Amino acid sequence: MDFQPSADRSMLAETLGRYLQKRYPVEVRHQISSSTAGWSPAHWRELADLGVLGGLVSESAGGFGGEGFDIAAIFEQLGRVIAVEPFLGTLMAARALALIGGHEALMGEVLTGSAMLAFAHEEPTSRYDLTSIRTSAKFDGTEWILTGTKAVVAHVEAADHVLVSARVSGTEGDQTGVGLFLVKRNAPGLSIQGYPLIDGGRAGDLHLVDTPSTLVAEAGYPVIEDAVAAGIVALSWEAVGIMDVTRMATLEYLRTRRQFGVPIGKFQALQHRMATVALEIEQARSAAINAANALQGDRIKRERSISAAKYTIGRAGTLVAEEAIQLHGGMGMTWELPVSHFAKRLTMIGHQLGDEDHHLARFIKLGEAV
Amino acid sequence: MDFQPSADRSMLAETLGRYLQKRYPVEVRHQISSSTAGWSPAHWRELADLGVLGGLVSESAGGFGGEGFDIAAIFEQLGRVIAVEPFLGTLMAARALALIGGHEALMGEVLTGSAMLAFAHEEPTSRYDLTSIRTSAKFDGTEWILTGTKAVVAHVEAADHVLVSARVSGTEGDQTGVGLFLVKRNAPGLSIQGYPLIDGGRAGDLHLVDTPSTLVAEAGYPVIEDAVAAGIVALSWEAVGIMDVTRMATLEYLRTRRQFGVPIGKFQALQHRMATVALEIEQARSAAINAANALQGDRIKRERSISAAKYTIGRAGTLVAEEAIQLHGGMGMTWELPVSHFAKRLTMIGHQLGDEDHHLARFIKLGEAV
Amino acid sequence: MDLDFTMEEEQFRAEVRAFLKAKLPARIADKVRTGKRLTKKDHEEWHAILHERGWLASHWPPEYGGPGWTTAQAHIFDEEVSLAYAPRVVPFGVSMLGPVLIKFGSSAQKKHWLPRILDGSDWWCQGYSEPGAGSDLASLKMSAVRQGSHYLVNGQKTWTTLAQYADMIFCLVRTSTEGKKQAGISFLLIDMKSPGVEVRPIITLEGEHEVNEVFFTNVRVPVENLVGEENMGWTYAKYLLTYERTSEARVGAATAALSFLKQIAQTEQKGGRPLAEDPLFAARIARVEIDLENMKTTNLRVLAGSGSSAAPLELSAMLKIRGTEIRQELASLARIALGPYAQPFVSEALDEDYQGAPIGPDYAAGIAAHYFNERKLSIFAGSNEVQREIITKVSLEL
């Protein structure tokens, strides 16, 4: 047992944190978020230069991290400033490629920030079920041709290459027969319906009609599951970062806002609710620690910890977001106060990679397998 | 729409309430509860003389009530003193007989308090499912012979006759093929494992081995469902009575118990919790009104309201019981204070005729049928 | 006891339904159902339709233009209107100021203002909250100093809903700083076109402009715009707040939202079957449905118990709490039901003339924004914490 982060990770977190606190204040964040691109290539390049992207993948893939607690260190900092940069898609796509092996050149470009990846797995009707894949892949004798739609792909408009899952064989719901393919952004038959997100940044629906692609893994399911697990570790720690900032902002408001002649933080009913909020945040942090710790482990244990964490983060996240708004009174409802944007992002994390109910049911199912 | 009880019902409630408040204080209740019989034949006879039992069934069956709000009026008063008398079994068995018709002589004896009935339907593995009947009924050429076990039958030791459900045909889970039979207390092959209950009074497991019986209904399921619906109306209003008393006792404690130099009712965190308790009690009362109102109506509407009420009472009952104990501090944990007994009974109502989860699932299923 | 409606009442329901079928513009109902933006014109159109039928001010006595309904009729009307996805009548004139004027206004005020509320001549907004006076409403500071035939008004109101459309605002103002803070408050009607009135938008978290700050700098208000007596405004405000709370049960709106949620849950898929069949999601819907069924009866108890709309304070506070909790839960479940498609948000897609293709299911566009917007329900109209204080003090006597 050891709860101290390694020196390397502390340094990574510090470097990133210092950069973001200084260069990515909430006004800048809003500007970037509402820009046409919905992210900032300039910041991305600088973060790549700082070496942050290398923390996302293991040494064997050209990085220096890739373990649960590396991902944790990075995303906690991103959460603290509700950054809208394309970290999540990059993490999942790069991790998948790293697990598969090869693709050194592309990975090199990605880690230096000169090429962008997106991770396109979820489909309009799959509702978080990783096996519910309808996009089809057919080998036409020369190359693999993909047809189908991928839903709400984070920052897909920004990508030079999209890692796409598609069904090579079997039917919806099978773990076998799901392949992974690289598709170029400018490939024929590819179109994107891009849009802004309610919590900032952009995503898009990816439409593929007979789009040529490169097969990177024919038995892709275990890779997808692992990449999604890493994505959930990332989201959990992003949520922990957001919750810590939200808690501090709410406490500050409770200490300064006066009603009935006293700071509202003197009202015991609010105090006890804040105590519950604080307690749930600590429980969520523990869940996120468990998930990060399990990412490297045995599959069932990993997936149980992952689902437990996403469930916990979902439950705690909603509570923290709703209580933060409520305890801020009308002010929590305004665009002007950062806390509302932290609350929105926290809520929407519940809509990425599986919600509370999904992961609770999954936790139960994995338990039966034990 | 009319929320005023009729004059008859008001009088019934008043008469019963006055009697119980005067003659059935908590010390008397404890004495009766811990007696060998676990109920009081003397009180029963007096209540019969007061005409209270007639409120349980309709005029056509020799009573003067039997509607949802008649049952409500009686059981609310019983709840206010946590009476341990055999009202529930009497209600369900008598209602079933009344629905079937005939049996005038027996009914007459029951309503005058000279014969006792019990209602034996639930079995050791049926877990609230009304169709899960294994007890078998066979016609041996002369008479019907029952074999099986009935679980936790309220006041079965006191009964002169037990109304028993048994399977005439079909298999466990079928609504068809469930008959209703009258069994005499001293019938051969009948044995009872009697025991006290944690919330007072007594019940027993009824064992039948080739026990002769009288068939009263061959297609008994609709009768059982209706009788159980009436039982749930009864339990819901018993719970409402208990909750009102519990709320008053807790408020009284909050107003008088001092800590940190003030009555603990001055602590806002406790105030807001009591406000929630009060709110849930009002919601539960509304649910109980809905159930009582629907008892006479169309089956699906009736059963949805019944399940909604039992679910609501279950949820609110647990909250009220647990908060009452907690807000009483250590005192709520003692045998000495009546509130602990109210809390126990409230909790155990959740174990009779279906719990929160059972009725929530049933409410959903009935909704699909709409 | 009898919860069922009489034959006459059911007949009335049929009449309401027929009216809605004939007169409620489908274009407007569709916007309400799918959470699209209503324009000022939409509101005015529906207001005029109701007024024409004489059904606008359901709680006003007939002599002032109310329909003379029983409690049950008003309840049935509310339910049917909501189920048909009609817009809620903007309440500030009809439901708030109207009752206050009827009870406390002078004959001249009634004669002048009430018809103008009914025919839509004046769009009213409500000037209660101030930046420093939220839950502690009585600590308000906006001042009105009598100078001959007018008051000179200075100060600020906030959270003023739809002030950007309003012709008039009714305000609580401080006319005295002596005695208890509740004692020096007056109820004043102010023309929004008066020199010195400035409206500044507040953008809410989902990006909408619905509420405003309103600034008053040396605004002159004729003394005949004082309602009732000077320094007695708190009494009128409390009367209005009770009124507001009871209506916050919003049983009809919740029933409509539940019905919409069930449609979504039938359409959304989970594991190849409708989401509505997922045991955990079905349980979530059933829980809120039962809560709503219970609250409907609680609401009827309040209405019937009082014989009029002045409800016992405790139950009306409970209705505000549970009513807003239920609508927030329904908004939350609709958001959850959408899965990943709760994330996209194209603000223009909520406008009538939007031409873009829908993102995800066609009902998705406004759902997440609606969820965030509905967080206000537990904050405004006396926050749910303030309601708990009322229950504590008034009924529990703690």
Place this chain on the structure above:
Amino acid sequence: MDLDFTMEEEQFRAEVRAFLKAKLPARIADKVRTGKRLTKKDHEEWHAILHERGWLASHWPPEYGGPGWTTAQAHIFDEEVSLAYAPRVVPFGVSMLGPVLIKFGSSAQKKHWLPRILDGSDWWCQGYSEPGAGSDLASLKMSAVRQGSHYLVNGQKTWTTLAQYADMIFCLVRTSTEGKKQAGISFLLIDMKSPGVEVRPIITLEGEHEVNEVFFTNVRVPVENLVGEENMGWTYAKYLLTYERTSEARVGAATAALSFLKQIAQTEQKGGRPLAEDPLFAARIARVEIDLENMKTTNLRVLAGSGSSAAPLELSAMLKIRGTEIRQELASLARIALGPYAQPFVSEALDEDYQGAPIGPDYAAGIAAHYFNERKLSIFAGSNEVQREIITKVSLEL
């Protein structure tokens, strides 16, 4: 960061398991598992077995007879002992008084009392709460007046667990009424056989005799039984309370209760299948299981973060709250799982020599009583409301 145990630690776990397999009497473990009553003798027997192995006082320094374990070892031991359904060592001597004496006692006190705690010569109980001083512990009134070589003690303690078995009681007593109420409290060791000590049972709601009132009338206590300095008792009490709270996470006990609950849910039937497969009940179990998994890590964070058992006050308060909530929820689910068979309660069936047939499933006898008994968890050892006050004041700084 690394949550996994080292090879050495896993080896230690194996050693503990082997010990439990060899030494824990099956008769006693079975009682614990099924919620039967433990006798005084049962407690003493297990106490002696642990003492013989040197594993009784896991948190004491080796020089006083502790095993010298690391935090991880103590944690592993706690977990394994609970999973094996060993009784909890009665904490008053070993876990409460022991650490106080070790930190604040005189050499003579340590030399005299510590070995007697270990070898079971003295059964200790705790005299903290008074009828008028529950959550407001510092307002206690029981007085000790110095008279030469002894204190004259008068007053009453309550909620005294297992005082009926006790040889000794450690008490907080008032030795001064000057200054703040916390300032005049002393920590005194009193022989239960002293003249003037009277124990009266309190029967708890499920009918058990576990707690007591203890009355003190002109009881003479030798001054050498004062721990530390006069009027400094509050400091020692706070030290002890922190200690008590951390231990109230009771991770091992919760893990064992979860395992028992899962067995029940596999045995109980619903619709012809194990209750464990019912989606709503499975969700209830999963929620508490995840809460417990999270709390396990929170607990480890406290243990590791401090390097010793003195935990940060905030996290330790959280562990008290969540730990007791989890055990109460587990007790509640076991009760719910039983269905109708939660109702029967034959008190004698909890005794070892009971000959009657089981009512319903054989594990049912004590479950409902256990549920009611466990309501105490959120009340005692600093009620969960008091814990929220601590979080508010100490960490949130509100």
